[in-house]
Amino acid sequence: MTGPTAGGRQGWNDGLPSAKAYKARPGLSRDKRSAEQDRAAGGRHRRAVLLDDGRYARASIQLRLYRSTRRIRAYLRWSDKGETEEKYVCETDGATRAANLALAWSKARAAAMVVDEQLPPASTASSVAVRAVMSANKGKDTKPELLLRAALYRKGLRYRIGIRPVPDLRRTADVVFPKLKVAVFVDGCFWHGCPDHYRPAKKSGEAWGQKIKDNRDRDASTTVALREAGWEVLRFWEHEDLEQAAEEVRAVVEDRRSGSR
Structure with a gap:
């Protein structure tokens, strides 16, 4: 049976x-x-x-x-x-x-065929689990970035990736339209302190809170500096609808091309 x-x-x-x-x-x-x-x-x-x-x-x-x-x-x-x-x-x-x-x-x-991975001596993470989260949050070519770039490409837009919009300013944008002065950022919820999804760390909370605050301050100063240099700055959270984000980028790029901005 x-x-x-x-x-x-x-x-x-x-x-x-x-x-x-x-x-x-x-x-x-x-x-x-x-x-x-x-x-x-x-x-x-x-x-x-x-x-x-x-x-x-x-x-x-x-x-x-x-x-x-x-x-x-x-x-x-x-x-x-x-x-x-x-x-x-x-x-x-x-x-x-x-x-x-x-x-x-x-x-x-x-049967001791597997073990718990231990933190390397030089690691600053409070635990292996935290280190895994940190490793998963890549600095570039993240999945949301790739999705946005693919959506932009399907719309016929061509761009540069991972460059400084202003060479003398040590700030790198994820997607850049140099001639039109349009800079696009896709901010990760973890590292950039998304108001909807960021959760403070339970361990070393004060240190992590300061790190996230520093990142937020840096994001704000980057936006101000680029706009003062004549750039249009667009920021999107990784959890947003990236097809819709791509449409917003396309509209801004077309406006810049037509000289309406």
Whole structure:
């Protein structure tokens, strides 16, 4: 008889497991696949394989169905110097992929196949989890920036990226139209203190609060300095509708071309 057993696990003696027990959702992006592994492991820092030279490799769990035995097996996979390594972890019989991933990570941890990644000596982060957030907030070519640039390109606009609108002013804009003097910034919610999404850090709160305040002050002074130099400055938060933002940029660029600004 197929279906859940009395203990809550799947009994597959007479049939194959459901696809939802091992298959990822179709079309799942790399970022979402990574987030899925993070949730199952209990955090990104808990997906670490300690290599022989003291480095860490980020691992993931792969679930595979073996039709001949009607069993799902979990394997731990990671990359070391361009080579993919793999170790068998366990068989799983949960009803969902999430349950099977969580079980496999638990088994891998119990067998000391993975460890918690430790902070490097030079790190200023208060924890590995904070360091992961800091690392995820890249300084350039962020996903929102790429989305905005793609939307602008589809609208027929050509621009430069990551340059100083005013060479003598040490301020870099994300998208720049030099001849028309239009500078566009996509501000990340974390580093720039978004009023809707920024949450003060629980640890070292005073230091982080000062850092975010400094960033806000720098943003404001940059906007003032560029406008005084004759530039049109547009700022968007990363959470905004970037298609709509691109349309706003297009309107400003067209106005500048026509001489109405």
